[in-house]
Amino acid sequence: MSFEQVVFILVAAGTLGAALLVVTTRNLIHAALWLIAALFGVAILFVFLNAGFFGVVQIVIYIGAIAILMIFAIMLTRQISSEKSARFNKNWLWAFFISIIFFAGIAYILSLWPEFGTTKPILSAEIDPVKQLGVALVSPQAYLLAFELASVLLLAALIGAVIIAWEQR
Amino acid sequence: MPWNGHREITLQVNKADGNFSSAFCVLFRLNALRKFTGKKEYRTGEVPGENMTDPITWIANWLETILEGIGLPVGIMVLILTVLGVLIVVIFVLAIDIFLVWMERKVVARFQDRLGPNRVGPYGLIQPIADVIKLIIKEDTTPKGADVLIYNIAPVIALASVLIIWAVIPFTPTLVGAEVNIGVLFIVAFGGIGTLAIIMAGWSSNNKYALLGAFRTVAQVISYEIPMVIALLIPVIFAGTMSIQGIVNSQELWNIVIAPVAAAILLVSSIAEIGRTPFDLLEAESEIVAGFHIEYSGMKFGLFYAGELLHALTIGALFSTLFLGGWRGPFVEQIPVLGIFYLFGKAFLVYFLIMWIRYSLPRIRIDHMLNFNWKFLTPLALIALMVTAILDKLLTDFSNITYAVIMLVVNLVLIWAVIMVLRIYASGERKKVGELKPTANADAVLSTFGKDVSSAQETSGAST
Numbered sequence: 001m002s003f004e005q006v007v008f009i010l011v012a013a014g015t016l017g018a019a020l021l022v023v024t025t026r027n028l029i030h031a032a033l034w035l036i037a038a039l040f041g042v043a044i045l046f047v048f049l050n051a052g053f054f055g056v057v058q059i060v061i062y063i064g065a066i067a068i069l070m071i072f073a074i075m076l077t078r079q080i081s082s083e084k085s086a087r088f089n090k091n092w093l094w095a096f097f098i099s100i101i102f103f104a105g106i107a108y109i110l111s112l113w114p115e116f117g118t119t120k121p122i123l124s125a126e127i128d129p130v131k132q133l134g135v136a137l138v139s140p141q142a143y144l145l146a147f148e149l150a151s152v153l154l155l156a157a158l159i160g161a162v163i164i165a166w167e168q169r
Numbered sequence: 170m171p172w173n174g175h176r177e178i179t180l181q182v183n184k185a186d187g188n189f190s191s192a193f194c195v196l197f198r199l200n201a202l203r204k205f206t207g208k209k210e211y212r213t214g215e216v217p218g219e220n221m222t223d224p225i226t227w228i229a230n231w232l233e234t235i236l237e238g239i240g241l242p243v244g245i246m247v248l249i250l251t252v253l254g255v256l257i258v259v260i261f262v263l264a265i266d267i268f269l270v271w272m273e274r275k276v277v278a279r280f281q282d283r284l285g286p287n288r289v290g291p292y293g294l295i296q297p298i299a300d301v302i303k304l305i306i307k308e309d310t311t312p313k314g315a316d317v318l319i320y321n322i323a324p325v326i327a328l329a330s331v332l333i334i335w336a337v338i339p340f341t342p343t344l345v346g347a348e349v350n351i352g353v354l355f356i357v358a359f360g361g362i363g364t365l366a367i368i369m370a371g372w373s374s375n376n377k378y379a380l381l382g383a384f385r386t387v388a389q390v391i392s393y394e395i396p397m398v399i400a401l402l403i404p405v406i407f408a409g410t411m412s413i414q415g416i417v418n419s420q421e422l423w424n425i426v427i428a429p430v431a432a433a434i435l436l437v438s439s440i441a442e443i444g445r446t447p448f449d450l451l452e453a454e455s456e457i458v459a460g461f462h463i464e465y466s467g468m469k470f471g472l473f474y475a476g477e478l479l480h481a482l483t484i485g486a487l488f489s490t491l492f493l494g495g496w497r498g499p500f501v502e503q504i505p506v507l508g509i510f511y512l513f514g515k516a517f518l519v520y521f522l523i524m525w526i527r528y529s530l531p532r533i534r535i536d537h538m539l540n541f542n543w544k545f546l547t548p549l550a551l552i553a554l555m556v557t558a559i560l561d562k563l564l565t566d567f568s569n570i571t572y573a574v575i576m577l578v579v580n581l582v583l584i585w586a587v588i589m590v591l592r593i594y595a596s597g598e599r600k601k602v603g604e605l606k607p608t609a610n611a612d613a614v615l616s617t618f619g620k621d622v623s624s625a626q627e628t629s630g631a632s633t
Contacts, residue, residue: 003244029372033319036365056354064361065391071368072387075380130350130411 008048015041028074028089050123053130084092177575224506226343228254229254257632258346262479264511270297273524280444280528308468315464316373323370324465324472331480338486339414341496341508349546352413356487357394360442363480364390367451370473371461382460386444386451392542393441393448396434399550403431403557404491417495421569425492427576430553432492434546439484440523441542443477447530449472450538482520489515550588556583 018037025031039062046055109115123129136142183462229250236246271286278285286293311317336346337355349355366388371383407427408419416424425432441448452460462473489495493515496508533541548573556579564572 003248029316033369044320052349053351053354056351056358057359060354060361063365064358064394068361068364068368068387068391071372072384075368075372075384128350128410 004048008045011041011044011048015045024087030070032067032071032074036063036071039063039067051129053133177568185629224522225341226505254346258335259332262332263475265480265482266475267297267301268302269482269520270474273478276521276524277528280525280623301471304468304471309467309469310464312375312464314375316375318462319369319373321469322375323366324462324469324476325365326369327366328472328476330359330366331476331483333359334483334487337413338483338490338512339417339495339508340496340512341505342501343505344508348414350410350412350414350415353405353411353416357398357401360390360394360397363476368462370465374461374464376464378457378459379461379463381457382451382463385457388535388601389448389450389538390442392539393438393546396542396546396550397438399547399554400431400435400438401491402554403428406554406557406561413490413495417490417497420494420497422573423492423494423497427573428492428553428557428580429577430549430580431557432488434550434553436488436519436522438542438546439488440526441538443480443484443523445477445523446480446527447533448538449532450535453532481523482516485516485523486512486518493519542590553580554582 015038018034018041021034022031022038025034039058043055043058043063046052046058137147138144223457232250232253233246236249241249274296275285275293286296289295289299312318335357337349337352339345339348367390368383369385371379371381371386404416404424407424409417410415410416411437443450450456452462457463462470465473489512495515496512498507498511501511557576560576560579564575568577
């Protein structure tokens, strides 16, 4: 087993363990911090896939913005961080089965994909993945429409937030 | 071993090392000093007598040959060299950090017309060592009801999130911790981790003032991150890459000359990011005692303090890397090791500027702080970014000199427009402030608000 494999297994196990603790911890702040640990693990996995850009974006957006906002919301909510209510309701068995079926279905569909399990060739050093991504996002042959739609959607959400928060209407 | 064979092995190591150290950076949150990132022209050993001009690369290559001679596998050799490099950078930076304590105290003393530490050692130079010993032997307290694990881990994260930024700062043309193609984003990402440490400290201390400090941090640091990120994009536009070494290499002319507006925005938002006066609301002594680190004592407080001082120097190094040419200076192409001195010279200059601002300005009010960010800094940064991006595309065919002159002129026009807008705004504000204030007159209040105050008036009428 090579060194990289050892690190990969440790990181993957840590990510899964942290993800499990997110849903089982009673203290909400602890759950949010475990979520950050899990997201950090995912970022390391991105780095392992030679996708450093996605790894760093994962940290910027998920840890730097979303997780911190979640912690902020939890801290502003009174008494919620020591909730003593039940963790499961009576439907937990149904939820368990449905999630198992969904997971199996996704795994099965992925295994049908012809390139499943094949190793991709390593990118040559001359190709800058960040540049490729940038070009793809603004080229009409690739993702221009999706990119613009997403930005219009975010702009609409931004304007909506301003209107909701506006006092003198 | 023949020379060609040696070259082949180093290239292999080079490749393996790339994967390893980028994984290491994220994994162990430490700096990876990568030995083999230097361009081939700079590789020592090819030209005899070059070992004095670039000693660190030379030592790295020398160690590499020794380890090879023992017969270690390439993976373990890279691991040893990487860990060694990480240790060297961390120790170097932390040693400077101790010196920063002395410098900060000495400079603030001069600004306040005092002498500062001058009893322990010449010019008080050994004073920081005494400070450190005092911090270490102090009692380590944990408040009742604190969340012990989070409480203890927060100061470590606070210092580590600053240290890790040094992984991507190039010291010389040949010496950079991790040459990653997303360096600028990397810095932004670990700034966010620093915020997280402050929130963890504020929440886990089980103290109202600490929690208030953490709230203020979120409001301030996250808002000021926006103009900072936009300002960081402008050097990226000039260089065409997010790699920090690439940005330094592109600065034939310092970026501050062609983008003074972006430089100013970056400096201001960085000062807000490190929470120094005039933006020190997160630890405002007169309002919330000491903010997020109120409960920390001894070396745990020391870690926050060291992290804050080092963050200021890190901002200095970043600012000089992005806008003042980083390691660039006379003769640096011939003698790469000079780059370290140039980089730190510029970084300390910016650090002095930050201290100057800190000890000259009063703290601003929290609503002014937010207004300044959202109504002034962010729009200005967006305008500067759009103008720069459009001009950059329009001016691709022009020579470098025309490009620089037009950029500078446009920036000066932008500054003039901003001053004009501010002047109009300020005269409006002055008029508002200069108006006669309504005096506390019961009839006037009643005629303005009518029934709303009638009940209030009844109660107050009893007293008058």
